[in-house]
Amino acid sequence: MSxxxxxxxxxxxxxxxxxxxxxxxLNNQMQGIxxxxxxxxxxxxxxxxxxEVPISENM
Numbered sequence: 001m002s003x004x005x006x007x008x009x010x011x012x013x014x015x016x017x018x019x020x021x022x023x024x025x026l027n028n029q030m031q032g033i034x035x036x037x038x039x040x041x042x043x044x045x046x047x048x049x050x051x052e053v054p055i056s057e058n059m
Contacts, residue, residue: 008040 012030016022026039 014022014025016025022041026041030036030039
């Protein structure tokens with residue numbers, strides 16, 4: 001967590017194992033904290049998942 005100047009009051013870095021867990025963290029846990037009015041999600045591209053994706057040679 002860090003405090004910033006600008007449009008955001010606070011930035012919180014979360015790790016989630018999948019989209020379902022991320023949605024639970026945001027919708028059920030973060031929004032349940034007194035004083036939290038809204039959230040905005042930013043996805044870090046630095047934390048890429050390395051996996052092979054098959055590509056057809058006929059493309």
